[in-house]
Amino acid sequence: MLKYKIIKDLLAIAFLTMLSYSSSAQEIRWYNPEKETDFIIEGQAWSNTVKNRYDRLPASAESQVRKEVWKLSNNSAGLYISFTTDAKDIKVKYGLKERLALNQMPATGVSGVDLYALTKDNKWKWVKGQYLSFKSDTVSINFDNLYPESVKTYRIYLPLYNTPKWFEIGIDKNSTFQTLSDKQSKPIIVYGTSIAQGSSASRAGMAWTNILNRKLNVPVINLGFSGNGRLEPEITSLIAEKEASVFILDCLPNLMIFSEAEVKEKILKAVQMIRLKHKQTPIILTEHADATISLVNVDRQKPFLKINTLMKELFIHMKREGVKNIHLLTAEEIGLNIDSTADGIHPSDLGMMQYAEAYEKLIKKITK
Structure with missing residues (x-):
């Protein structure tokens, strides 16, 4: 009986150790462009003077342009985030202000994000994501089983016809993450x-x-x-x-x-x-x-x-x-x-x- 008790105790310790390791490995650090002072969003001509984080026109334009133009300028079309990471899994979650889809355009184009990887041999590859949730209050996507050793840069494009209320990128807490910006090139x-x-x-x-x-x-x-x-x-x-x-x-x-x-x-x-x-x-x-x-x-x-x-x-x-x-x-x-x-x-x-x-x-x- 003592032998079985020792084996049982060892198995329990091993199980708890595995759970602890798994919990630690899965602990996510979330990066939010509105909270991180050094977080860079590209594709914004007036990044330092916008009213809302994902606007395409400066705050001063609200009183100058027609209201229809101003509302559309709140959509994040063309905005993107370039970053490096050694993480094997990337998670993205965000909330939306408007409808998910249009009559002639699917929700993935209207409201989805899109991740690409620039490999070390300078070739762009599309990264397939798994949508865990696709609702206006929360969109959740996982990009799993990546090969970071072959990637030079990631680039994630924001929704074309919608406005993020909030947006976060999640990386394993033990992995590196840094946003990038091409300041040398005129747009x-x-x-x-x-x-x-x-x-x-x-x-x-x-x-x-x-x-x-x-x-x-x-x-x-x-x-x-x-x-x-x-x-x-x-x-x-x-x-x-x-x-x-x-x-x-x-x-x-x-x-x-x-x-x-x-x-x-x-x-x-x-x-x-x-x-x-x-x-x-x-x-x-x-x-x-x-x-x-x-x-x-x-x-x-x-x-x-x-x-x-x-x-x-x-x-x-x-x-x-x-x-x-x-x-x-x-x-x-x-x-x-x-x-x-x-x-x-x-x-x-x-x-x-x-x-x-x-x-x-x-x-x-x-x-x-």
Whole structure:
């Protein structure tokens, strides 16, 4: 009996030791951008002057822009966190302010986050996560069984069409964690519509601005405002305050509600406002890419073709007037087709990749 008691006691001690080790190994240190003084969020042009931690415009803009634009600027489209860690498991949890999904866009794109790893041989790899909870009050995702020894940097993209109320990254307490920032590179600043904001990517990392961010590995500032990318001087003046490697004006889809005279004025004024402060920085003007989709109802394409013709005429006019370093990205160069959108307007992941590749090709050409 004594022998059995000793064995039983030893097993109990071993079990308690295992539980203690397991509990210690699973103890998580949570990092919160609102509480950590050295936590860096990238993709924010006005990171030090925002009202809320995940805003895309400075606090001063609230009284300057239309309320629809301000509300959309609270969405975290294009914001991302770059970090290093030697942890084999990464946990993410956050709360949301708005609806989880849209009619033409899944919840993973509207409200989800997306993790990528840049390997030590400089290749981006997507990290599959397991959603444990996907509700507006709490989204919880685990990224498990990682190989940190092969990873140089992680990059996590925040929701495209939603606003985090709070956000945390969890790492084993014994693992290292450090956020990073590319302060050496001037950003590409994008002023656009719902397409630039990210509709209708299936995941946050598949918005064309985020694809471009990985392809060129430079910061990209996403100022896409769904239905409200109207080349308004209040936004253009804010953009002109910032230094950039390239300015992209991709607002034609939202200018179709205006007359030809108003569209001309908006485009010319936007270019002029940027040129006043940035004499040589490249400016890309983008056509309405949906003009290349072959629809059964051909009449639906006529407005797209008409506004693109107007853009071409204005581009030629500005070149003749001596405006330097402006460039036109045509619908044909983007090359959307019948399989490129979710609803005939907003790009699917395929369409987003076509957008990103077209911009990448042009930007590499003009920036050498």
